[in-house]
Amino acid sequence: MKLNISAFIAALILAFTAVTPALADEAQDQIARKISEAVPGLNVTSVEESEAAGLYRVQSSAGETFYSTADGQYVLTGDMLKITSQGVVNVSEQARADARLAKMEAFGTEGVIRFPAAGEEKAVISVFTDIDCPYCRKLHEEVPQLNDFGITVNYYAFPRSGPGTASWAKYESVWCSDDPQSAMTAAKSGERPPQASCDNPVEAQYRLGQEVGVTGTPAIVLEDGNMVRGYVPARNLAQGLGLL
Template identity: 45%
Template sequence: MKVSTLSLAGGLLAAALTLPTMAWAAAPESLENIEVSGHSMPVKDVRETPMADIYEVRLETGETFYTNAEGNYFLVGDLFEKTDTGLVNLTEKARNAERRARVDEVPDDQRVTFRGAETPKARVVVFTDTTCPYCQRLHEEVPRFNELGIAVDYLAFPRGGMNSPGARELEQVWCADNSSEALSAAFRDESLESDATCDNPVEEQYHLGLELGVQGTPAIILPDGSLVPGYVPAERLAAMLGLDD
């Protein structure tokens, strides 16, 4: 999803009015408390950039901007590096690395995984919703994904929020004795027998998806942390991953 410069800048100022600041390690002392109109910015992290005295600032809201060491100039947008092979989006690379790290923190026993019989060549994470038609379509291709050497780890993302029927059905899936069978049954619009009273990670995964920029389902996280929104056919995904049939 593309966010306009004006809307992002406005979001930074709005966030400064409502959220607390957060300390970080090895940041310039002058950036330990960035303020706008007397209100602290909700800073999550500050990192150096290849440019002298310019720092990348990430907010708790997930937004990113750049500032000088004193924190009195702000630049909203992506930072690119000119290389021999073209422009490299350093901001997107950092987003991907952060996304990959956050996804890697999800334990295997909190995922619904389809690996296939062979050792996978690649592993993707898919935020899904059983009420989403394109999620159902993607799931029909999971056997083909597995044939191509792609393991699929599902995480829950009820697109209608935690009070939606999709959220309740996803909780039933994660609470089932066999969650992979329950997920496949839900995609076939079959009734699930399990209840949703167990301790399940659906809400936590939903908020993780929001944090990582998921706006709808399916949303595929590639091994490098790239976010691919929407349905992708098996052969196309294999080509994106550099896999041969």
């Protein structure tokens, strides 16, 4: 998720968590201090030298990436693009993918609703999903095709309406059912799942989605940390993964 100007201003108004960076050198300390003074609630998690001389890449706990001069005086928002002999490379997106992958691996797959590949597993996708999202339902209709292509689908909860809503309660009921896979399929077909409650990972998975930059559903995280935003037909996704 890019940090745009409006988001930067909003951070000034809505921020509540102090910056607590663990930084190595003087320039990094200075950048963190300047940003801390200007945006008290922006939780900076890392400051590193970027590929561009004189610019440091700053990342926040919300998955935002922006850039600063070494003195912390100037802050640049938006993606950094690099011109190479093969074309234009989005350096910022690659950094986000690396950070996203680290968060996903740290969180693990415990508590996911899993639809395993049929036969040999050739790829795994992590899908942040909302039961009531039309395009999530469309993607779910093609999960058997994805499985036939050798793709395992791991569902993570991301009810877009947030806690305390009907969509949130549906996901909890699905997860707490005796057969979450069947309950998920039924719910995404329009059936209302029988109400059920238990200790569940819906909130934790939802927060993970926020941390890795999910802004809409379905959001498909690939094994290299890159994210496909929105519905993609099963065959196109398999082709993109090099399976066809």
